[in-house]
Amino acid sequence: MTASTRDPQTFATVRVCAVTARGAVRAGNEDAVLALDWISQSPRARVSDLTTAWTPPLACAVADGLGGHSAGELASRLAIADLANRYIAWDGPRAVHDGVVAIGHALHYTAARQPGTAGMRTTIAGVLLTGDGAYVFNVGDSRVYRITDGYLEQLSVDDAGPGGATVTQCLGDPPDAPLVPHVAHAPLDPAGARFLLCTDGVHGQLDERRLRAICRAPDARALVENLRDEVYAAGAADNLTAVVIDVLPRG
Template structure:
């Protein structure tokens, strides 16, 4: 597929209705979310374009620091990721930076973050995650979760970046998936998936050719908005 093809992308993060701060972060080439930068829409290169969603955790502002630091560390590496070895090396490097920041500032002790990432490679995509931020592929045949939740019941994570006294060995999910006819990709934090069932997510992705990101976040808010909610919707190359 020629490199000048682009995918339409919409990204949106929302603090929700309960939390006082937004510990989620999302990013695409040239843009990272933050206060006053809650939404982005535009085109991504179908060959080398990428998106990230991170859901930070930790007391005070530590969760925001963790998600921002990991996104900042991974962003320059994303377009070069080709396989599991690349992804694992990039995550290990980012995790080491997170632990170094924690060691330098005791206030940040215990901070951690999930990560979900997608790199577009022409007719397919490289997907990876640590934690319970998810990646889905929607087609007219239905919604399929591509990522794997590293979590127990009650939202207890079995893997995250940071979150421990010493760096733990990471075992990320890494997979390749092809574009399907009329398919879309969705990256999101658990502020969406804990509030909105997959059936409703599928219905919104099916019915909204435009405005799907807004509709998904609105559904999370309508359901109570107890957590930060972040979504990135990626449409096929054209």
């Protein structure tokens, strides 16, 4: 049974370990990451390890600019920066839904101003930590998982065509194609919680059995380092981004 997370004494800290980097094939990094108040689009695969007091709302997210589309690198960076400015006002599922739609529309109108950015798009997947628990949101095929005692459970919903080869909706799509973000509430266990966010450069590069095995690592930093190393060992055909969030109890 899950206790109410409105009690400010339930949790003590939030630890976030994150990496975003260029893979072995692409010339640049079209992924971007928000980890608490830190934003990165680094080409180098260095793991950042951040800790903050439990002072919700707090947010983490990953975005993957569509490869082969105009300005995919810019699209993911703009979406993550816009999210960082907006999420503080999100207080429930409707606010999260409407906020993600607003980010998508803003990206579309920004893209339309210059020929070089016309049509730029990005996926997004994130976790908003609030006094009511966690709100998980996504558009596209970037993912959010919950890890419980080493068990991996996908909470996001892939927007992908048959075989996962095509993405069926993204931030930046024209407003006449209604954007339908996936938003779900995930209660937080008083004993703590762990989430994994990643782009398809991670979950698409590793088979499900290997991904599940890596996620049994007890330490957040080791988990992210292992994901990074396994993706490069498998060829890193795409850019890669992974974020592990640990919500840690008091005591």
